[in-house]
Amino acid sequence: MTTQKVTLAKALNMGLRKAMEDDPKVLLMGEDVGKLGGVFRITDGLQKDFGEDRVIDSPLAESGIVGTAVGLALRGYRPVVEIQFDGFVYPAYDQIVCQVAKIQFRSQGKLKMPMVIRIPFGGGIGAVEHHSESPEAQFAHTPGLKVVACSNPVDGYWMIQQAIASDDPVIFLEPKRQYHADKAELDDTATPEPLLTSRVVRTGTDVTVLAYGPTVKTALKAAEAAAGEGRSLEVVDLRTLSPLDMGPVYESVRRTGRVVVTHEAHVNLGMGAELAARITEECFYSLEAPVLRVGAFDTPYPPSRIEEDFLPDLDRVLDAVDRSVGF
Amino acid sequence: MTTQKVTLAKALNMGLRKAMEDDPKVLLMGEDVGKLGGVFRITDGLQKDFGEDRVIDSPLAESGIVGTAVGLALRGYRPVVEIQFDGFVYPAYDQIVCQVAKIQFRSQGKLKMPMVIRIPFGGGIGAVEHHSESPEAQFAHTPGLKVVACSNPVDGYWMIQQAIASDDPVIFLEPKRQYHADKAELDDTATPEPLLTSRVVRTGTDVTVLAYGPTVKTALKAAEAAAGEGRSLEVVDLRTLSPLDMGPVYESVRRTGRVVVTHEAHVNLGMGAELAARITEECFYSLEAPVLRVGAFDTPYPPSRIEEDFLPDLDRVLDAVDRSVGF
Amino acid sequence: MTQQSAPREGGDGFGPDLVEVFGPSQQDGGPELVQLLTPEGERVDHAEFRFDTGGEPEDEVIRGFYRDMVLTRRIDVEATALQRHGELGIWAQLLGQEAAQVGAGRALRPQDFVFPTYREHGVAWCRGVDPLDLLGLFRGVDQGGWDPAEKNFGLYTIVIGAQTLHATGYAMGVQRDGLVGTGDADRDTAVIAHFGDGASSQGDVNESFVFAASYNAPVVFFCQNNQWAISEPFERQSRIPLYQRALGFGFPGVRVDGNDVLATYAVTQAALQRARDGQGPTFVEAYTYRMGAHTTTDDPTRYRLSDDLERWKLKDPIARVEVYLRRNGLADDAFFASVQAEADDLGVHLREGCKALPDPSPLSIFDHVYSELTDELQTQRDGFAAYLDSFEGAR
Amino acid sequence: MTQQSAPREGGDGFGPDLVEVFGPSQQDGGPELVQLLTPEGERVDHAEFRFDTGGEPEDEVIRGFYRDMVLTRRIDVEATALQRHGELGIWAQLLGQEAAQVGAGRALRPQDFVFPTYREHGVAWCRGVDPLDLLGLFRGVDQGGWDPAEKNFGLYTIVIGAQTLHATGYAMGVQRDGLVGTGDADRDTAVIAHFGDGASSQGDVNESFVFAASYNAPVVFFCQNNQWAISEPFERQSRIPLYQRALGFGFPGVRVDGNDVLATYAVTQAALQRARDGQGPTFVEAYTYRMGAHTTTDDPTRYRLSDDLERWKLKDPIARVEVYLRRNGLADDAFFASVQAEADDLGVHLREGCKALPDPSPLSIFDHVYSELTDELQTQRDGFAAYLDSFEGAR
Ligand SMILES: Cc1ncc(C[n+]2csc(CCOP(=O)(O)OP(=O)(O)O)c2C)c(N)n1
Ligand SMILES: Cc1ncc(C[n+]2csc(CCOP(=O)(O)OP(=O)(O)O)c2C)c(N)n1
Numbered sequence A, B: 001m002t003t004q005k006v007t008l009a010k011a012l013n014m015g016l017r018k019a020m021e022d023d024p025k026v027l028l029m030g031e032d033v034g035k036l037g038g039v040f041r042i043t044d045g046l047q048k049d050f051g052e053d054r055v056i057d058s059p060l061a062e063s064g065i066v067g068t069a070v071g072l073a074l075r076g077y078r079p080v081v082e083i084q085f086d087g088f089v090y091p092a093y094d095q096i097v098c099q100v101a102k103i104q105f106r107s108q109g110k111l112k113m114p115m116v117i118r119i120p121f122g123g124g125i126g127a128v129e130h131h132s133e134s135p136e137a138q139f140a141h142t143p144g145l146k147v148v149a150c151s152n153p154v155d156g157y158w159m160i161q162q163a164i165a166s167d168d169p170v171i172f173l174e175p176k177r178q179y180h181a182d183k184a185e186l187d188d189t190a191t192p193e194p195l196l197t198s199r200v201v202r203t204g205t206d207v208t209v210l211a212y213g214p215t216v217k218t219a220l221k222a223a224e225a226a227a228g229e230g231r232s233l234e235v236v237d238l239r240t241l242s243p244l245d246m247g248p249v250y251e252s253v254r255r256t257g258r259v260v261v262t263h264e265a266h267v268n269l270g271m272g273a274e275l276a277a278r279i280t281e282e283c284f285y286s287l288e289a290p291v292l293r294v295g296a297f298d299t300p301y302p303p304s305r306i307e308e309d310f311l312p313d314l315d316r317v318l319d320a321v322d323r324s325v326g327f
Numbered sequence C, D: 001m002t003q004q005s006a007p008r009e010g011g012d013g014f015g016p017d018l019v020e021v022f023g024p025s026q027q028d029g030g031p032e033l034v035q036l037l038t039p040e041g042e043r044v045d046h047a048e049f050r051f052d053t054g055g056e057p058e059d060e061v062i063r064g065f066y067r068d069m070v071l072t073r074r075i076d077v078e079a080t081a082l083q084r085h086g087e088l089g090i091w092a093q094l095l096g097q098e099a100a101q102v103g104a105g106r107a108l109r110p111q112d113f114v115f116p117t118y119r120e121h122g123v124a125w126c127r128g129v130d131p132l133d134l135l136g137l138f139r140g141v142d143q144g145g146w147d148p149a150e151k152n153f154g155l156y157t158i159v160i161g162a163q164t165l166h167a168t169g170y171a172m173g174v175q176r177d178g179l180v181g182t183g184d185a186d187r188d189t190a191v192i193a194h195f196g197d198g199a200s201s202q203g204d205v206n207e208s209f210v211f212a213a214s215y216n217a218p219v220v221f222f223c224q225n226n227q228w229a230i231s232e233p234f235e236r237q238s239r240i241p242l243y244q245r246a247l248g249f250g251f252p253g254v255r256v257d258g259n260d261v262l263a264t265y266a267v268t269q270a271a272l273q274r275a276r277d278g279q280g281p282t283f284v285e286a287y288t289y290r291m292g293a294h295t296t297t298d299d300p301t302r303y304r305l306s307d308d309l310e311r312w313k314l315k316d317p318i319a320r321v322e323v324y325l326r327r328n329g330l331a332d333d334a335f336f337a338s339v340q341a342e343a344d345d346l347g348v349h350l351r352e353g354c355k356a357l358p359d360p361s362p363l364s365i366f367d368h369v370y371s372e373l374t375d376e377l378q379t380q381r382d383g384f385a386a387y388l389d390s391f392e393g394a395r
């Protein structure tokens, strides 16, 4: 096959399959990733084809999953672990920030830590508590980790393979509400962009909107709506959250002079804070207005009936655009 | 006694003792807090005087410590737990962010979570890995937690009592390199400022320097040095990191137009990012220069022989002040 | 396959191999299973445990259990249907676990405190929680509608195992309150922590064993081994019967037939009494089966054999009590009809009540994050309120 | 005091109380302690374990152990002195644990892999790590100077217990490499995880037991129960002997006299062989005593009785081997003198080498954060380099 229309879930499944075919050292591990194919079916069919030694159903213990994956990586494997939901990554937090992130540094590069930690993240699926979190800022604050977020099927397919190929540990964030949402044309013979790059996904002139993961779609819809009102938004899909690829961002901001950042994580100390700080430092004289942030409120994730009030949406992005322009 | 010269370690010890005397529900718990009085001796003598039921040596398990403290709090106690060193808080991270922080919200206020988690934090003591971390941004990013940092003995004495008296969970950060450093005059009949307030600790006109915990001293020394060169720095001790008390900060920035933030945490997504974002949004037209951040580099904590290169110091603060003024 | 290879025989200096000592995990629960009422509805004796109602008429108590189980199952059936009709976002079914939950729930005294998982609907019933209050979490209108302090029944905990530490700490608080081993039956207090077979692998659960043993805390660890953690069979978590985990921490464990409400009651009752008496923690493994899906979003046909399910249907926890009551003339048709009628009323209560559960107001997002609204959140709340107002009549 | 009350007698339906079954933790290690060389230097037999050098001349092996232990102790003494002289920031002393470490270390085959704590200086010695490379971490010039892949000896791990999961995962890798149970002694591979009595309470350690049992991984859990976790006595972590923890997870555990190098060697050897043969995990509790402080910053007089220390001095791991060798004429004065001379040389090596250990360059902060320097860090590095340059000659 060369091109085919696929969902994000399918694209990730294909990407994982490809990575496993290409390198026998690639292993998958997690809760229910085997026979069930994961609660979101991202690993569907892989245990059947690659066996129980390569697609490993683990005991129910996230620290155990990540900690044993460290050992597997030290033995030369390339473990890809699945955290079932964002809110369940915290039992593994110690292993991630104190071990996974630090082993290369601690060993002065003598040890590598090629591990991918896949996390379905974000809300909007009507779930109960702990199933809709956006923990990215905490990982991005941790040196030694790379943090990336895909927003669409094509990126999903390539980025998961690139993350697996990376010798560094990668926190791989998958916008779960997009898993089965939209299909995109995937050409598996194309040459992907490098993993650690941001990309302008819609050009515009009035305001730069920065987004990643689930909010890229929101930003694009906002741009569409704004266009109807004669306002031109440029949308950047950040793709990589640590390290950040600020080049395309600065370039855009220097043209537009106005920035709105949107993410599902809490505003306070979210990615928007770092972006605002860097943009202001780098583009101080280009800015016509302060960088405005549209994220979740600084409260715990509420019951799902009001999650859409809690999360940023098209209207709140447009509201921020209005405020930026009117500043 | 009314006034006496004490170190931070002693002041905290006195504050804990006072809190235990005032309220029989206050318990201390942690590794080595009993007979040993903690590795920093902050709980020295308290088990002897209050007994093993109130000053509890715990098994060596941080999640267990915080998780059982949740249960004690639900039973009406006011547990004050000690995390031995900043780098060992991560095994308890899940209990802190998913339970401690959320129980009031989850229960719509029917349950309270009056817990204090004391963390000796920061570097500069020549220690091995994991003993010099600055994890505050991760907790400040978590709604439901309050995060405060004391910087001197007088604040230590009052703030620990105020934190214990609070019905909300408080992450209480103690700058470990200050424990036994300087003595200050403590008047235990004075009326303390409220817990969640920032304070201008040195007035000035040219640049506002924001600091907390260990860097307050650095900032004050920088101000002293700058004064010698005819430059007037205003220093704000933030004291509370979540919620932030931005009033005094905005007031200062509107006067000076220039801000340098300094903390020992990594710059990327550190408190400086949030401060920069808020200040820029609120004081956009008052700023003569972007908010500059002086923190640790975005690398893991290095071997201690070069930790002073890694951490912000007087010279790097002054350098940033120069850059701000010269912007 | 390497990873599945079973431990070999002993004789290498470590004494008999562990499999010899403990035996492999067994489909029927193994010889160690405590049972007082067989799947066929026969009362049987057990050397260590007997069904002791503490003076209450036995028949009445058993009829009460029957009623509890039928109503509990009805809650489950109704909630499942409500989910299918889009009234709930998800539902965690307990089908098959009624005896384990009612047996445990009825063994509690009023002063005891329960730390549940997300599936403890039968225990909630026993604690007097209005079943309607259970639906809010699954509908997405709240995160538990009852007052834990009023019912002595904690909020549902979703992070696997976290509540076992809370239970242990709470039990340490009970110790400090002097409410253990006083001999006063109305004051001595136990705490019970519920969790699943999957949860037994979590660090937190094992740490709770460490703490409970270290402080000899009055807590019962009540594990419903329903054979599955979503798609993973129990054997992925432990290669020996789970109740034996306790031996490694220095307190007793026992495996009880979790589909036998009499046995579950008797064993839990004894374990709780140990706790109240100051004898410390006990591990109770209620050996049962999750007859439904993990939750309404799960599809168990992807990972388990229908044969298994059929075999477990023969051990249905409710059917055996009905057979027992009928065969021994301890309940008549009128009784069964009245329970049925009660169940029907409960169904109406749930169906009507669920739809009437109000959505929270958007601004409630800011309530109870802290004991008082902080200035920061006040500002966010004001901004959001103004924003919402801007739509009034507009779009 | 409530929290310390001991578990009571049984007879409540749970069978004999656990204390009856396991007995309380005992100062002398209890009857289950495997011993092959008494503190008085007498060889004794054990029903299950024997000292098997695999064909090597026994005397020579024992003299080798003696030498290893003396040199290990010298490393410890020198490092402690270096710390006192300000050359090291801190040092984690192993005084008293030489036999446990050398016994375990010498039982390894070259292909086996070790995951140490921060105190495994004796094991490091056995793995051929230059003791000088151990000092860097404690001096603050690096975080472990050796190449783990070259020595099959991991870096010291400071977060308590984290490495037990790494060991288990590594062992799962060994399984996948097909290097278990092939019968080829030069290929079959075991992994050993070191940890302390305190660590046994950590969730990670217990999760590693779950994973190792579930996958039957070729890993030996080697716990040095040195009676203390800083100031906390072993009894705070477990009220039964620690090796019995393994029973709760379905694999064997054994308590060995950790001050008896022959017994520790024999038991570890057997456990490693079980792993290599594909029989899965084993828990070895080396019952020993931390005769020094926790680290050089600790003051044990604050929390423990000097009587205890005196009693343990009588069980010194080195003294008993010396007595044995001398009494049986297996080593002469020349031998002892030569070991002493070697130790003296080692002392010189450490003292001179330590002071010569170069400080890392400030710019090395940016090295190896990632496999390649990111643009972001390149910018920070450039800025810092320029900043450093600005001081050249200036201040
Ligand atoms: C820490 C954590 N990890 C993963 C999950 C997702 N999850 C929810 S239920 C479940 C299985 C639990 O199995 P078990 O403990 O046997 O309880 P049961 O559902 O069978 O009652 C999993 C993996 C979770 N809720 N929390
Ligand atoms: C997660 C974690 N918590 C706390 C510490 C601080 N700490 C260092 S050693 C130690 C005691 C360890 O005791 P044990 O496991 O018995 O090993 P030993 O030091 O006796 O060899 C503690 C509490 C740590 N290093 N890691």
Ligand SMILES: [Mg+2]
Pocket (backbone or CB within 6 Å): C196, C197, C198, C224, C225, C226, C227, C228, C229, C230
């Ligand atoms: Mg289960």
Ligand SMILES: [Mg+2]
Pocket (backbone or CB within 6 Å): D196, D197, D198, D224, D225, D226, D227, D228, D229, D230
């Ligand atoms: Mg120890």
